[in-house]
Amino acid sequence: MDIKTFQELKQTIKQTNKSIVQIAFELEENSSNLNKNELKKIAKKTLKAMKEAIYTGLSAKSETNGKMGGFDCNKQVEFYKNHPSVFGRLFEKIICYALATSEENARMGRIVACPTAGACGIVPSILISCFEEFDIDKEKQINSLLVAGLIGKIIAYKVKPAGATAGCQAECGTASAMAAGAMAYLFDYDIDIIINAAALAIKNILGLTCDPVRGFVEVPCIKRNPFLAIHAAVALELASAKIESVIPADEVIDAMEQTGALMSADLKENSKAGLAKTKTAIIMDKSCFTKKYYSELND
Amino acid sequence: MNEISILDIISPIMVGPSSSHTAGAVRIGLLVRNIYNKKIKKVKIILYNSYAKTGPGHGTDKGIIAGLLGFNVDDTIIKDIFNTPEASKLEYIIDWEESFTRHPNSVDFIFDDMTISAKSVGGGEIEVDRINDFSLSINGKYNVLVLVVKDKPSTLARIADIIQKNDINIASINCDRYARGKNTSCCIALDGDIKNSAIEEIKKEINPCLIRYINKLGQ
Structure with a gap:
């Protein structure tokens, strides 16, 4: 048995009285041939890697591989030291953790692709900051990662999480939906709210293109991660007040698939339009280190 | 899908x-x-x-x-x-x-x-x-047996037979032939791990020009 739509997920939960976590484990035991304990071990290792990426990134202050960033997380952390955010500590953590992870990614540090490397800061920033601020027990931490993964899996059945397939909506948008749903689980909301949070997150990001400057996972990717993490938090806020997505979750994913198909290939990870072809980006591309780098390597 | x-x-x-x-x-x-x-x-x-x-x-x-x-x-x-x-x-x-x-x-x-x-x-x-010269498809998710053999009737059946006797399910088979009667490449993805003895048996049975067992990649 497999679950490929949110409707199937909702029905299964209501018919079997199983929790979303139980279902996630059962599906995964089935498809991966691993038992529950082995899966928990992998999830634990994954969460540990997420934390390590955050803490390495928080204290790092060095150029990224494409030389277009690497100092923003440090700026944000230093700023908060003297100017605490009016939105509180959780908000600060989400932003800093997302920046830390995606800068670490661009520095060739170790991260968890969740669902992709370009969107690697979104799920961890939400999960880890919630774990810390709300003292979530280990068992529930692991479960929340499975919930995030299950949401991502259902989306991926329709839209492959790759900028080249459907633009950034499929990468950062999917990550944001995963984070929103996982957060809803962490705060004990029911399946309707979990799914609704995911649907709202996707719905509001439809059409987001993938137009990285010079083809690197840096501009706009690094700063987009904290944006889309906060985006997940907004989705949860609305969903938990029982504000519903008028368009059901599965249809929102259909819309994402169609939007992705209609999106010009130039805006799908090809760096042939959008931010990648702005005046500044073109100048950067011409004056960049690439040619020098090539010739040095060829020496 | x-x-x-x-x-x-x-x-x-x-x-x-x-x-x-x-x-x-x-x-x-x-x-x-x-x-x-x-x-x-x-x-x-x-x-x-x-x-x-x-x-x-x-x-x-x-x-x-x-x-x-x-x-x-x-x-x-x-x-x-x-x-x-x-x-x-x-x-x-x-x-x-x-x-x-x-x-x-x-x-x-x-x-x-x-x-x-x-x-x-x-x-x-x-x-x-x-x-x-052979096109094939190996994605690292399966253990794969790659062979280059003479293009002869029943070769594939004999290989499949040995694999089957070893209780391993075949996930997919990909073959490409240079020309009729010339060399054929055959790429067999397996759900399990094949024993060395089975590979030896295949070698003996069909005398391939090349046989290589490629392990899948770890997670």
Whole structure:
């Protein structure tokens, strides 16, 4: 048995009285041939890697591989030291953790692709900051990662999480939906709210293109991660007040698939339009280190 | 439609910045290492298209070399791989080319006695699509038996029979023939792990020009 739509997920939960976590484990035991304990071990290792990426990134202050960033997380952390955010500590953590992870990614540090490397800061920033601020027990931490993964899996059945397939909506948008749903689980909301949070997150990001400057996972990717993490938090806020997505979750994913198909290939990870072809980006591309780098390597 | 697992979504733990250009490159290197299956002394690597254009910024070149040397996608050494003693013992040239006929993220490995082509198809998923003159498909997710045999009736049935006797399910079979009666390549993906004795039996039974058992990549 497999679950490929949110409707199937909702029905299964209501018919079997199983929790979303139980279902996630059962599906995964089935498809991966691993038992529950082995899966928990992998999830634990994954969460540990997420934390390590955050803490390495928080204290790092060095150029990224494409030389277009690497100092923003440090700026944000230093700023908060003297100017605490009016939105509180959780908000600060989400932003800093997302920046830390995606800068670490661009520095060739170790991260968890969740669902992709370009969107690697979104799920961890939400999960880890919630774990810390709300003292979530280990068992529930692991479960929340499975919930995030299950949401991502259902989306991926329709839209492959790759900028080249459907633009950034499929990468950062999917990550944001995963984070929103996982957060809803962490705060004990029911399946309707979990799914609704995911649907709202996707719905509001439809059409987001993938137009990285010079083809690197840096501009706009690094700063987009904290944006889309906060985006997940907004989705949860609305969903938990029982504000519903008028368009059901599965249809929102259909819309994402169609939007992705209609999106010009130039805006799908090809760096042939959008931010990648702005005046500044073109100048950067011409004056960049690439040619020098090539010739040095060829020496 | 292929099944998608939760673990596919929340993985891999990898060195950034790109699943296709960095982790994919490492996985290609690892798989090519498994296929070549002997000590690599010298290799020429040609990166194509997007792999060539954005490769240096994504560490594609570093990833490929790290994979060839046996390092995994999450090894932080990848960043500094060119400065390691392991890399200094390897004689390699990396070249960049553009070709409209090749996949955006493709790469050739030219060894003295073998040529292997591969591509990175997104999300860290990869495919080796050519060994020497034969096109095939190895994605690193399955243990694969690659054979080059004389194109003769019943050869495939005899191989399948031996695999079946060893209680292993065949996931897929991919064959490519140079010409009728000439050499045929056969790429058999397996759900299980085949015993050495079975490989020996196949060798004896059909006397292949080449037989190689390629282990799947770890998570």
